[in-house]
Amino acid sequence: xxxxxSIVKTTNQxxxxxxxxxxxxxxxxxxxxxxxxxxxxxxxxxxxxxxxxDIDGVKRIDFAxxxxxxxxxxxxxxxxxxxxxxxxxxxxxxxxxEIEVAFAELLTERSNSFEKIRFVNSGTEAVMxxxxxxxxxTRKPKIAKAEGAYHGTYDYAEISQTAxxxxxxxxxxxxxxxxxxxxxxxxxxxxxxxxxxxxxxxxNILDQHADEIACVLIDxxxxxxxxxxxxxxxxxxxxxWTRKNNSILAFDEVVTYRVNYAGAQANYxxxxxxxxxxxxxGGGFPIGALAGKSEIMQVLDPRETFLRHPHSGTxxxxxxxxxxxxxxxxxxxxxxxxxxxxxxxxxxxxxEEAIKIADVPISLTGAGSMFRVxxxxxxxxSYREAYQTIEKKTLIKELLDYLFLKExxxxxxxxxxxxxxxxxxxxxxxxxxxxxxxxxLIKPKFDQ
Amino acid sequence: xxxxxSIVKTTNQxxxxxxxxxxxxxxxxxxxxxxxxxxxxxxxxxxxxxxxxDIDGVKRIDFAxxxxxxxxxxxxxxxxxxxxxxxxxxxxxxxxxEIEVAFAELLTERSNSFEKIRFVNSGTEAVMxxxxxxxxxTRKPKIAKAEGAYHGTYDYAEISQTAxxxxxxxxxxxxxxxxxxxxxxxxxxxxxxxxxxxxxxxxNILDQHADEIACVLIDxxxxxxxxxxxxxxxxxxxxxWTRKNNSILAFDEVVTYRVNYAGAQANYxxxxxxxxxxxxxGGGFPIGALAGKSEIMQVLDPRETFLRHPHSGTxxxxxxxxxxxxxxxxxxxxxxxxxxxxxxxxxxxxxEEAIKIADVPISLTGAGSMFRVxxxxxxxxSYREAYQTIEKKTLIKELLDYLFLKExxxxxxxxxxxxxxxxxxxxxxxxxxxxxxxxxLIKPKFDQ
Numbered sequence: 001x002x003x004x005x006s007i008v009k010t011t012n013q014x015x016x017x018x019x020x021x022x023x024x025x026x027x028x029x030x031x032x033x034x035x036x037x038x039x040x041x042x043x044x045x046x047x048x049x050x051x052x053x054d055i056d057g058v059k060r061i062d063f064a065x066x067x068x069x070x071x072x073x074x075x076x077x078x079x080x081x082x083x084x085x086x087x088x089x090x091x092x093x094x095x096x097x098e099i100e101v102a103f104a105e106l107l108t109e110r111s112n113s114f115e116k117i118r119f120v121n122s123g124t125e126a127v128m129x130x131x132x133x134x135x136x137x138t139r140k141p142k143i144a145k146a147e148g149a150y151h152g153t154y155d156y157a158e159i160s161q162t163a164x165x166x167x168x169x170x171x172x173x174x175x176x177x178x179x180x181x182x183x184x185x186x187x188x189x190x191x192x193x194x195x196x197x198x199x200x201x202x203x204n205i206l207d208q209h210a211d212e213i214a215c216v217l218i219d220x221x222x223x224x225x226x227x228x229x230x231x232x233x234x235x236x237x238x239x240x241w242t243r244k245n246n247s248i249l250a251f252d253e254v255v256t257y258r259v260n261y262a263g264a265q266a267n268y269x270x271x272x273x274x275x276x277x278x279x280x281x282g283g284g285f286p287i288g289a290l291a292g293k294s295e296i297m298q299v300l301d302p303r304e305t306f307l308r309h310p311h312s313g314t315x316x317x318x319x320x321x322x323x324x325x326x327x328x329x330x331x332x333x334x335x336x337x338x339x340x341x342x343x344x345x346x347x348x349x350x351x352e353e354a355i356k357i358a359d360v361p362i363s364l365t366g367a368g369s370m371f372r373v374x375x376x377x378x379x380x381x382s383y384r385e386a387y388q389t390i391e392k393k394t395l396i397k398e399l400l401d402y403l404f405l406k407e408x409x410x411x412x413x414x415x416x417x418x419x420x421x422x423x424x425x426x427x428x429x430x431x432x433x434x435x436x437x438x439x440x441l442i443k444p445k446f447d448q
Numbered sequence: 449x450x451x452x453x454s455i456v457k458t459t460n461q462x463x464x465x466x467x468x469x470x471x472x473x474x475x476x477x478x479x480x481x482x483x484x485x486x487x488x489x490x491x492x493x494x495x496x497x498x499x500x501x502d503i504d505g506v507k508r509i510d511f512a513x514x515x516x517x518x519x520x521x522x523x524x525x526x527x528x529x530x531x532x533x534x535x536x537x538x539x540x541x542x543x544x545x546e547i548e549v550a551f552a553e554l555l556t557e558r559s560n561s562f563e564k565i566r567f568v569n570s571g572t573e574a575v576m577x578x579x580x581x582x583x584x585x586t587r588k589p590k591i592a593k594a595e596g597a598y599h600g601t602y603d604y605a606e607i608s609q610t611a612x613x614x615x616x617x618x619x620x621x622x623x624x625x626x627x628x629x630x631x632x633x634x635x636x637x638x639x640x641x642x643x644x645x646x647x648x649x650x651x652n653i654l655d656q657h658a659d660e661i662a663c664v665l666i667d668x669x670x671x672x673x674x675x676x677x678x679x680x681x682x683x684x685x686x687x688x689w690t691r692k693n694n695s696i697l698a699f700d701e702v703v704t705y706r707v708n709y710a711g712a713q714a715n716y717x718x719x720x721x722x723x724x725x726x727x728x729x730g731g732g733f734p735i736g737a738l739a740g741k742s743e744i745m746q747v748l749d750p751r752e753t754f755l756r757h758p759h760s761g762t763x764x765x766x767x768x769x770x771x772x773x774x775x776x777x778x779x780x781x782x783x784x785x786x787x788x789x790x791x792x793x794x795x796x797x798x799x800e801e802a803i804k805i806a807d808v809p810i811s812l813t814g815a816g817s818m819f820r821v822x823x824x825x826x827x828x829x830s831y832r833e834a835y836q837t838i839e840k841k842t843l844i845k846e847l848l849d850y851l852f853l854k855e856x857x858x859x860x861x862x863x864x865x866x867x868x869x870x871x872x873x874x875x876x877x878x879x880x881x882x883x884x885x886x887x888x889l890i891k892p893k894f895d896q
Contacts, residue, residue: 018546025552027742028749031567031765033758035544036750043546044767047538055546064542067762074538084532090495090522091732091772094512094858096483098466098491098503104473119479121734122569122763125601132603153573153759155580155604162758181747182583182662182757186634214630217664279762284539286569286734286763294475299629303475303482308629310481310610311601314515314568314727315478315734319492320768324539410542 047074049422069279078416088311113271119317123254123278126288146196148383154438215248220264226386227372253276259368283324314324351433358439370415407434495522497870510849511865517797521870561719562739566733567765571702571726572600574736582663596831663696668712674834675820676681687718707816731772798880806887820864
């Protein structure tokens with residue numbers, strides 16, 4: 001056994017020992033499936049900026065940023081200082097704080113479709129509240145969503161997220177495919193599934209339920225569909241359809257708010273009625289928010305005699321998440337957004353160069369500070385095109401394991417990167433170099 | 449204008465000025481309906497132990513503890529220190545941490561019905577995950593819950609929470625009454641509503657849907673029903689019914705885990721299959737958890753070839769909530785639980801004395817470190833009995849406003865107290881004295 005193998009062995013033993021303990025008390029040994037990796041997850045000792053050191057002292061560059069939620073990397077000193085200051089004053093009260101008002105002011109100034117805000121605790125809660133508010137306002141029961149899109153774990157938001165060739169059905173009328181076993185038939189019956197970016201088919205599908213749709217849910221750069229932007233034409237078509245049919249255009253910008261200073265929605269001619277937020281707006285702490293038109297948000301108003309959507313939440317707008325969020329968003333100003341997007345574009349160019357050098361059938365998709373690597377010669381343009389076979393999934397896993405274990409590079413398990421402002425050209429060079437090595441490694445397996 | 453009035457005026461102006469800003473950017477000016485009060489909410493400057501100082505420098509004693517979530521009051525030094533230490537190491541990663549394993553070990557050792565844990569971000573998420581896991585395990589669609597019980601904002605958990613005499617229907621078969629306008633009929637059809645603590649009626653109702661019920665949801669001391677404990681006989685009857693009908697006994701202990709060292713469930717002969725947790729286990733930070741039998745929790749295992757309940761969450765098991773939670777629960781040891789419950793019982797005795805002195809038709813309910821004041825001569829034993837008329841609601845509001853504005857005492861808006869270990873006899877004396885004054889104040893209005 002050479003010393004390289006011996007190091008790997010030792011590392012595995014220490015991380016594996018924690019995982020063995022974990023398996024006794026956490027189902028599958030994890031509390032989030034996203035951190036799971038075979039044969040065991042790795043455990044963090046500390047993290048700073050774009051570097052995470054695991055319990056064995058192995059330091060890796062972080063391009064995942066906790067599933068796109070850390071726009072300024074780890075332990076940003078300004079955020080840490082502000083949170084320490086707030087900690088001494090308390091973390092949660094059955095009363096208000098001035099900073100929740102200040103943060104709502106900041107967000108409404110930032111995006112002109114945000115007339116009113118309500119803070120919640122997670123992206124899942126934000127989408128759930130958005131769907132419930134849409135129903136309360138329109139008094140209609142059905143939700144339209146794109147096949148393959150991830151919108152959190154609320155039943156009505158998750159249907160068809162993992163649809164596959166054996167169950168997705170005719171593209172002209174995709175099946176509503178449950179994600180969780182035992183999903184009630186009532187949920188399935190209330191979901192209308194459309195093919196993302198396919199105007200003709202989508203309008204045809206929506207028209208079949210014109211009187212029943214509370215909202216059309218759109219993630220403007222849906223990660224799980226393939227991380228390519230919704231077209232302006234598609235957004236306009238849906239916008240017009242919702243105007244005509246008294247329905248709500250609901251954007252899920254939990255991931256994509258990072259794409260522009262005012263969110264990915266800034267890239268389109270028309271604006272959503274409601275937007276779900278989360279991830280980066282918490283500055284590294286649990287948060288979610290619903291933002292949108294005053295008239296619709298009014299369903300949540302506790303002053304109304306007939307309150308259409310009663311809603312509270314023990315930790316909603318807690319001053320720690322709010323404090324960190326304000327600092328994070330202030331630091332992510334127009335210049336920071338442009339500079340981060342430019343660095344990400346540079347990274348994409350370097351990786352496209354690596355693809356050419358390695359001569360592999362690989363392509364990239366993305367927007368703003370996010371991109372995803374596809375093991376396909378041509379960038380996919382639909383969920384069904386982007387869908388990975390078992391063989392491709394295995395190859396992606398091999399590439400990610402190589403990057404994590406041999407190159408000390410952390411990417412998201414879909415083979416995606418979500419950049420942070422703490423990254424520099426140095427880390428981008430390491431990423432493209434590591435990917436080049438990885439592409440060469442998996443190249444022989446493409447033909448198998 | 450005397451100086452007392454002038455002080456009140458100034459206070460109102462400063463708090464009102466923030467609320468006026470809030471109304472422009474937050475629906476109803478709040479992000480949580482629980483902090484709303486007329487004509488405006490009050491805003492916190494800082495809090496320490498059991499005292500909250502608002503932006504006008506008015507210091508109040510806190511008996512609400514952020515809706516029962518702060519078992520050690522505000523800014524507990526040991527929690528603050530531990531969180532500051534973790535802050536420097538990062539707040540969220542796409543990797544595991546050893547402390548999430550340690551916290552799961554602590555909780556599984558604490559309550560013997562907890563074989564496996566999964567952390568989420570709120571009580572709402574915990575109950576939603578519990579319901580989804582119950583369906584995934586049993587492959588049955590329906591949920592049985594008690595009329596009037598609050599279980600968070602997931603549609604399937606909130607039905608009939610606010611049922612009232614105009615819509616609750618026959619007690620032998622209570623209606624499933626939606627809380628949010630536009631709730632889909634499919635949700636309403638999948639809810640079975642039973643009268644809490646009424647064995648004969650409940651079993652009769654459950655029997656009518658014996659093959660369809662995924663879980664029977666029980667809060668062992670349901671705050672909104674009336675904050676009186678579920679009887680041992682009722683729990684046993686439901687337990688036996690679920691054994692016979694392949695259904696799950698699901699406890700919501702988000703609020704009640706504080707009642708005993710091992711939760712309110714320690715008071716009963718039979719144990720739940722699944723338990724939803726939240727509030728105090730986060731040590732003042734957003735958290736939720738699902739705990740229960742390994743065999744059922746297995747539906748969440750990412751290692752399974754056929755994963756029945758895919759589930760993740762960006763901030764689930766984040767090391768800040770976990771760090772604060774571990775310290776909070778370690779400090780809330782068996783001795784601390786007993787001592788807190790004893791102080792609460794002392795408070796109840798003193799308040800009962802005040803009721804006698806004031807000679808008012810008022811009664812108390814509660815368990816462990818919680819109690820609720822009812823404007824009824826005899827403590828209610830059912831939701832329908834505890835239900836408040838508009839007149840009684842107005843009187844409760846007057847009492848709470850008097851306590852908040854004149855006695856500087858913060859209670860929950862149901863007229864309930866949720867104690868923290870930072871309270872002492874001194875604050876208890878102030879509470880009973882203030883309530884005595886309040887009882888005398890509202891006494892003349894009982895006859896109107």
